[in-house]
Amino acid sequence: MTLAGGTWSEVRCAAFDAGSALRATAETVPLTSAAFRTLAAPLRSPGLVPGFDAAAMDGWAVSAAGPWIFGEPIVAGPVIDSRPLAPGVARPITTGAAVPLGAERVLRSESGRIADGRLVDDGPPAAPRHIRVAGEETTPGDLLFEAGVVLTPPRVAVAAVCGLDTVTVATPPRVGIAVLGDEIVSEGVPAPGTVRDVFTVQLPDVLRRLGAVADSAVRVADDLDATVAALDRPDLALVITTGGTAHSSTDHVRAALARLGAELVVDRVAMRPGQPTMIARRGSTLHLCLPGNPMAAMVALVVVGVPLIDGLLGRTVAVPSTVDLAADVSHPRGGVLVQAYRQTLAGALPQLRQSSAMLRGLADADGILLVPEGGARAGDSVPSLDLPW
Template identity: 55%
Template sequence: MTLVLPSWSDARHEAHRQGVRLAADTAADPGAGSVRLDLASALGRTLAGDLAARGDVPGHDGAAMDGWAVAGPGPWVLGAPIVAGAVPSGAPLTTGHARPITTGAPVPPGTAAVVRSEDATVDDDGRLVRHTPSTRRHVRPAGEEVTRDQVLFTGGTVLTPPRAALAAASGVDDVRVAPVPTARVAVLGDEVVGAGVPRPGQVRDVFSHTLPAVLGTFGADPVAADRVPDDADTTARVLDAARERLVVSTGGTAGSSTDHVRGALARIGAELLVDRVDVRPGRPMLLARRGATVFLCLPGNPMAAMVGLVLLGGPLVAGLLGRPLEPMGRVRLAVDVPNDRPGALVLAYRATPEGAVPASHQTSAMLRGLADADGLLVVPAGGGVAGEDVPPVRLPWC
């Protein structure tokens, strides 16, 4: 019987679903609840619920230009100026009168329009005379941009600087944000060394300093990165001791005598949720859960691990934060890309005016092609031809 593995897309959706599920299951924990932060401190965080405006934007009918507030047809008799920050006047502007006004200042009742500074002049009799015809009113009505109690952003939205600025303009001072999921990285392998040029049979640790950074771009809080030897008991002990929301491991997911992750997950009572994925590189990746911790176990080859982290780690953290799954777009191939093996092929690509071109020097063990890539593209079994659109996967560091 042939084992049918989940597609990369199905695995991606499952990772997001499991993140959402874990967040919901642990929401009752005292330390897992949302927190309220001022807007500056909340930048980059995820809203824990819908954010509503506390006031109208603008809060008054205001001048959209520097010029004169006028009532009725001209010429107009000039009155006292109105500047931004002034208390709105209750006295109406009567027909045949005008008042100098600055951008953003409240227009008085009865204002028909604001005549721009460049469209009128004051004659020898001290009256304002329009010399450029215009049908535009140049008045921003109260609530034109935002109305009080209107939902500005739904829960799961990342608070970017422009969103924080709009919230501030709407009278918001602080927001409730989702808790940041903690993450731990475990780099497995006796052959992994932390410094210098590896001797034959060894490889440099390329994950301890990079995977935490990638997890941080996803929105997680990487608290530690540990190197773990190829030992069944040690692997099980490290995974068992983890109390973070997310544990990302590299290596030990295949089927050799030194691959202990699958057995370690079984020993600690973790439920296997995704058991390999029909994609290259990254096929032997695993997703499991025990209690309040989810384990994303990636292959040890550098490109395979990076692909797995981007494909499943990003959606998983998004689910933990209550963010929606990032929609997939399309990228056009500039060249034919063969794929004569079963399952999807993930390739790093460079963007050109003609479309996407796969980078050179890329296998599951290589990083050179990924180092200067603009993104990943997913080629289905059977390959793709020049001019065809295929799904891209955004690289979080680009």
């Protein structure tokens, strides 16, 4: 069933569901290649962390009360000194070294004093033990991260400290980009009647940030057969088009989808800019058909494309935030008004120089906000979405 003219939140759900139905396959990669990949399966710890009782500070391993005589030093390394700590002895120990059997605590270097050849405790009466107990961070089988979690560099580090060498991640969806329009030129200052291609220079990088891979990026003339050929990519998980979604004599996306037998999932979104956005499915390929105006297309990519790709990768859909407006925003038309904004001390301030055809306001924005029909006043809270770049 086609969702026609749905609200922005309804369309986000439909996009996510469409992506989830065609979830990517999985592959195993080394940790050195895992940063910013999406887990395809829950990640569990194979061992204890730490794997032994370890000194949390430089100092001395001691037991009972002092003063103590000095024993042999203990240093961090692969060879563990298994001898128990003798009564009345303080053994110098380095951070990370294995604490000997019988040690009750590590007296930190700053808290010890040498008097008459013995170690005296000058620390506070209720000082911490300064011992990292084996397994206090993880034990074997502990769930580290759920499937669908993006492996940030700190998460990759957690996997490493637990003893993992590889992880199972979602295979990046391969995406084709087709920029439609006879008026599009690829270099120089556009002559009257033409405009620069602003999509092939930015979409591949945005897709990479989202976890996908741009397989190709082509410009397509305003011709039905050429549009059909550009959309006919059953080898790809997703085809993104810009332009051609309206109803003029040069807009051929609808006819091309119909000729290919694609099922229309979303037909228009109740938002401005970005209203003539569509999602279609043909076999195992999704089509995200964006408007041709630059801001309208990028807004639609944020609102609709991000949850679609999240679904393909098996992630959870991001929950919108809210921001408090720093100024009144008028919106007498239907649907939501999407505005790029900067966060100021007074609240979210809509950018200047923004319309469906302008990118300058979006380029310096902190996010986009969605103003309901009828507008909103300064101080009102409105939904907002982060930008994926």
